[in-house]
Amino acid sequence: MTSERTGAGEPSRTLGLLWGEQPVRRKGPARSVQVPHLVGSAVELADERGLAAVTMRAVAERVGISPMSVYTYVPGKPELLDLMVDTLYAAMPRPPWAAGQTWRHRLTAVAEANRQLLVAHPWLTEVAALSRPPLGPGTMAKYEYELAAFDDTGLDDLDVDAALSHLIGFVQGHCRSAHDAARASTDTAMSDADWWAANQPVLARAFDPDSYPRAVRIGAAAGEAYGSAWDAERAWTFGLACTLAGLTALVEQE
Structure with a gap:
C-alpha cells in the first residue's frame, strides 16, 4: 500500500519534478497539459473532496486526458503529493520582516x-x-x-x-x-x-x-x-x- 505522506516517492524522480527537470520526451504529439495544471487540479480535488479523492484517474478526468497519460507527467501519487504540498508552500505570502x-x-x-x-x-x-x-x-x-x-x-x-x-x-x-x-x-x-x-x-x-x-x-x-x-x-x-x-x-x- 502506498504511503500518503511527503517523501514517499522515488527521490530522484520527485526532485526532478519539483525543480522542473523534466526527462527528455520521446517523439510524439505535444502535451495537452502541463505539470502545474495537473498539480493544481489535484489540489482542487483534495480541497473539495478530501485526500482519498485524489487518484491518478480522477486527476486525469479533471484535466481531460486519459488515465494512463497522467503517468507520462507524474510517476505516481507519492510524487504528486510532494508536488501538491510544495506548490502550496510556494504560494504562501512572505512579506519582508x-x-x-x-x-x-x-x-x-x-x-x-x-x-x-x-x-x-x-x-x-x-x-x-x-x-x-x-x-x-x-x-x-x-x-x-x-x-x-x-x-x-x-x-x-x-x-x-x-x-x-x-x-x-x-x-x-x-x-x-x-x-x-x-x-x-x-x-x-x-x-x-x-x-x-x-x-x-x-x-x-x-x-x-x-x-x-x-x-x-x-x-x-x-x-x-x-x-x-x-x-x-x-x-x-x-x-x-x-x-x-x-x-x-x-x-x-x-
Whole structure:
C-alpha cells in the first residue's frame, strides 16, 4: 500500500519534478497539459473532496486526458503529493520582516500563516511529514523565510531548526485536532453542545463527584465556558502562548 505522506516517492524522480527537470520526451504529439495544471487540479480535488479523492484517474478526468497519460507527467501519487504540498508552500505570502519587529512577533506570524494554510487545505495535516518534506523550491523558500524569524534570538543553528520544528509541530497538531472536531460534528450531524446535552442524563448518573472530584468540577467549568469539552480558538491561543513562553525561556538562556 502506498504511503500518503511527503517523501514517499522515488527521490530522484520527485526532485526532478519539483525543480522542473523534466526527462527528455520521446517523439510524439505535444502535451495537452502541463505539470502545474495537473498539480493544481489535484489540489482542487483534495480541497473539495478530501485526500482519498485524489487518484491518478480522477486527476486525469479533471484535466481531460486519459488515465494512463497522467503517468507520462507524474510517476505516481507519492510524487504528486510532494508536488501538491510544495506548490502550496510556494504560494504562501512572505512579506519582508520589518525592522524593529520582535522575534516573538515574527514567530506568531509564522504560526498564524501556517495555521491559515492548514485551515484552507485540511488534508495537508495528513501528508506533510516534518521528517521528510518535499525538497522543492516552495519548501526551501518557506524554510528560509521562517528561519529568518529567529535571526536576533542568539540561538545556535541546531536550536533554531529544533525551535522551528517545535512551532510548526504545534500548529500541525492543533489543526489536526480542529479538523477532527469539525469532522465529528459533520459526520454525526450534531454540534458538540447538542451531543453533550443528549448525553447529560447518562453523565449525571455515571460521574460521581466523590469518585472524580476534579474531573467533575473542572469538566463542568470547561463545558460551561466552551459548550464542549474542547474549544479550538481557546486551545490555539493557550497553546501558542505556552509554545512561545517555552521558546522565550530557551532564548533567555543564551
